[in-house]
Amino acid sequence: MIAFPSKTRAGQRRIDRIAEIAIGLSALATVAGIVLIFVFVFREALPVLVDPATRKTGGLAQLFARGAWQPVSSDPRYSLLPLILGSLKATLVAVVTAVPIAVLAAVYTSEFAPNRLRELIKPVIELLAGIPSVVLGFFALIILATWIQALTGSTVRLNALNAGVALGFAILPVVYSVSEDALRAVPPSYREASLALGASEWQTAFFVTLPAAWAGIFAAVMLGVGRAVGETMIVLMASGNAALVSAPLTDSIRTLSATVAAELAEVVVGSTHYSVLFFIGSLLFFVTFLLNVAAGLMVDRMRQRLAGS
Amino acid sequence: MTTPEAVLASPLPVTSVRALANPARRRAQVGWNVLWTGVSGLATLWIALIVVVLLSTIVLGGWRTVTWEFLSQNPAQGLTKGGIFPAIFGTVALVLLMILAVLPVGVLAAVYLHEYARASSPLTRLVRFAVSNLAGVPSIVFGLFGLGFFVQFLGRGMDHALGQGLLFGQPAILWAALTLALLNLPVVIVATEEALRAVPRSAREGALALGATRWQTVRHVVLPQALPGVLTGAILSVSRGAGEVAPILFTGVAYYLPYLPWSPTDQFMELGYHVYVLATQSPDVAKTLPLLYGTVLVLLLLTFALNFTAVIMRSRLRRSMGLGT
Secondary structure, eight states, X not given: OOOOOOOOHHHHHHHHHHHHHHXXXXXXXXXXXXXXXXXXXXXXXXXXXXXXXXXXXXXXXXHTSSSOEETTSSSOEEOOHHHHHHXXXXXXXXXXXXXXXXXXXXXXXXXXXXXXXXHHHHHHHHHXXXXXXXXXXXXXXXXXXXXXXXXXXXXXXXXXXXXXXXXXXXXXXXXXXXHHHHHHTSOHHHHHHHHHXXXXXXXXXXXXXXXXXXXXXXXXXXXXXXXXXXXXXXXXXXXXXXXXXXXXXXXXXXXXXXXXXXXXXXXXXXXXXXXXXXHHXXXXXXXXXXXHHHHHHHHHHHHHHHHHO | OOOHHHHHHSSHHHHHHHHHHOHHHHHHHHHHHHHHHHHHHHHHHHHHHHHXXXXXXXXXXXXXXOOHHHHHSOEETXXXXXXXXXXXXXXXXXXXXXXXXXXXXXXXXXXXXXXXXXXXXXXXXXXXXXXXXXXXXXXXXXXXXXXXXXXXXXXHHHHHHHXXXXXXXXXXXXXXXXXXXXXXHHHXXXXXXXXXXXXXXXXXXXXXXXTOXXXXXXXXXXXXXXXXXXXXXXXXXXXXXXXXXXXXXXXXXXXXXXXXXXSTTXXXXXHHHXXXXXXHSOSOHHHHHHHHHHHHHXXXXXXXXXXHHHHHHHHHHHHHHHHHO
């Protein structure tokens, strides 16, 4: 039995009104949150675009020119290219090592696995998703680096390969769960039609279900890339943090995100270096925002198409 | 992409039909089935193996360190001896403050999305867009935002208004907690909405038919039934909040503090950051290593205990939803 507190009609109407306002404001808080993030990160980066003193060494032309990232030397250089290259190398390794495994595991879970095994796989992957990134960073720094060094025989312990593989651990759960959702969104009638025509289970999985879920899988990869580009603690601990411009994956790298994390605490507020670090933050925000929006659109369109057919 | 018509039109089933007629090729198909089931199964096994290796190295490396003294004492001798009590205390204080901030806003926002808003209104779509994109913002960007907005803008602004010198305009546990609250807003909203979806329509209709107002219905009928889901969201956000380091780097965490954060304007120590400090800034790596493993184990146990509770509560909720409809 639910007893409603007795109040006068007018009193209750006022309470309802207040609740409605609080609810509306809370909903708007989410919108305000994302707008404020954009405004306040970009605001601190603005001198890079408009302030003449900052633009002398940290203007767009300098940031995207060939050169070095040497923000604390007597002749400071703020070329972002070594950092962008570092982020790309780590992300590439993460995607190459994690995406095939995650997608295959998603195919196994949704197409091949017996029901009871499926119930077991999900919690294991949720467990991986629940590991804080600083713990993955610790693992890469202390243990994985030694293994990878023994395997590759590289002279540098902390390098792009090590950071990338650890980043792969971090994006595995994302890619897996979005891919699995996409595969499960494919209507059973597709599989039934294929099997009824005599195709075997693996043909159905790889030539019918997987192509039908293609957009969702692609979205999963984009979300994984977004996560890898923005991930900070793992690369900060496991990549060596040397801003080199070189091709080998066994060289140390310094990524965009790790640079912000390592340097912001020591810069003078309002200095060129400070503005450039916020500019890097804006860059990370834009890249991940675009990837997220694109991935969201792809998933929506796939669902509409599958629901329509 | 692949419509049923395309499946019908594709050459593949035809070969398969031929394969069915030919016993040798039918056997070959069985082989292919085993192969691909095996390959994809191995990929799944590989992920499980990663999890097992990660957890077992940490447990094996850390269980000897985690004693009552380790949990209850301060770090000593330049972080090479002693315990991690201030980091545990700081983490708990941080996530409690965070949950105070994020829970009401997150729950009410979910109530808006599921109980008040029309599903297709532009505002609802905008809110959903914001929630899903908020979830994708990198944690380091939250850190920059916390510094730029909470510390520099809000904190400095409050100090200016109060005119009593520097108090709020510096990194503090309050600002770190609010930064984490924004980071976790999507977690709470998504979990709460799922719980609201599980409350049967008839419950709302019954309350409204008895003359309850909209808010009374939500407050006394819908939310109490959705409570397990709301708590699931709260626990998940606490677990995530306890592990995130990047957002608190510039907003309040400290390398070492001789005191505990009793005031919201104090800085604090935190488990995740302590792991980072022990792993990368130690003067004597060999001496610090046992402490490092111990700290990682404590952090992991804390987040897993929370996640485990949340997973169990959610599966109960899903089961009750299955029975309810």
